Amino acid sequence: MQYSEIMVRYGELSTKGKNRKDFIRQLGRNVKRSLHEFEGLEIRAQHDRLHVALNGVDSAPVIERLKGVFGIENFSPVIKLEKDFEAVKATALTMIQAQYKPGMTFKINTKRQDHHFEFDTNQINDKLGGHILRNIPGIDVKMKQPDITLRVEVRLNGIFLSSETIPGAGGLPVGTGGKAAMMISGGIDSPVAAYLGMKRGVKLDMVHFFSPPYTSEQALAKTKDLTSKIAGYAGSIQFVQVPFTKVQETIKEKVPEGYLMTIQRRMMLRITAAIALARGDKGVFTGESLGQVASQTLESMMAINDVTTMPVLRPLVSMDKTEIIRIAEQIDTYDLSILPFEDCCTIFTPPAPKTRPDLEKTRNFEKLIDVEGLMQEALDGITVTEIKPGENYMNQQEEVFAELL
């Protein structure tokens, strides 16, 4: 069916009073960015709804994209007709026929803005309902929770028909909640935490630590691919890669084994907080949850958090692994995450790290390394890449390997 426009209903932002205007403007920008390659679309963000005029563009791929934009409660593809009631009847029938399966019920729901139109609301409901009943044998009318609701809006500039309400991604438009740094590994959890952070309207810069030659180019490429998946919800994401080999080697050489992991994490958080500050980010997100591994006890979090006053946000803190995996599957990061590439943290983690590190001991052991010097060296080595949806870094790596062979 060739629709003329998609009508988008706002989510939570409608309750946000004075911020409403900013939210609508940001959502408009985000929708434009996510639909940028469809030529001919006209996007108008108005105070109650956002309209995407299709101007002949196929609605199916546009609908798929809109499903990933935060701040949208739901949306409906709409057909706009001139005020010709015969045409309205014919189109209404085609729309319901397209959705009808034996046993289904329907109702017509009319709103009339143009009070000069030849029929009033009840007449329109009756006439269209009768036309459907006569032409689709077996279909029944049901007022409460019918399977199909055909919405008819008689506006000043035409008659608008819609019969489908497609759920949106919910949440708040990315960008309305400020900006933060996200510590992303190649694992299952951090991409899910990133998704949940963005769902609350936060724009994220990804920060990733890698340790060549202990971690491979493929492991780095995999994390970039995960970022590309998440970028589908944000338009594009800045990926900050931080060389971490020297820090890890020094810690391994100088610090007692039980405290290796805690001090490594402190260095990671310190460096991330410095990057965040320099980029105007107001917090650090991680994929930690309570009680999964040694770094994720309250004692451990206290010993690690000690290095910064920036808020450290952990959207997964109370989730079970099965819940996290379910979201990873839904956002299509799971299959990538489980590819077996090494992470710099796991490589240098001793078999028995302290699960309840002591804060004073941690601070004292850390004095054995040159914190400032190592931090500066890592910061001097960072590379920033702009990552867009649909990019594929792992394949590029395979091509490089193929050339070398």
Ligand SMILES: Nc1ncnc2c1ncn2[C@@H]1O[C@H](COP(=O)(O)OP(=O)(O)OP(=O)(O)O)[C@@H](O)[C@H]1O
């Ligand atoms: N190489 C890395 N670069 C950036 N952040 C990292 C890195 N490794 C771990 N982190 C951060 O520390 C958090 C905890 O990592 P850890 O490996 O202990 O747990 P995890 O539950 O396996 O997390 P994930 O599945 O995200 O790797 C990660 O979610 C991420 O936020």
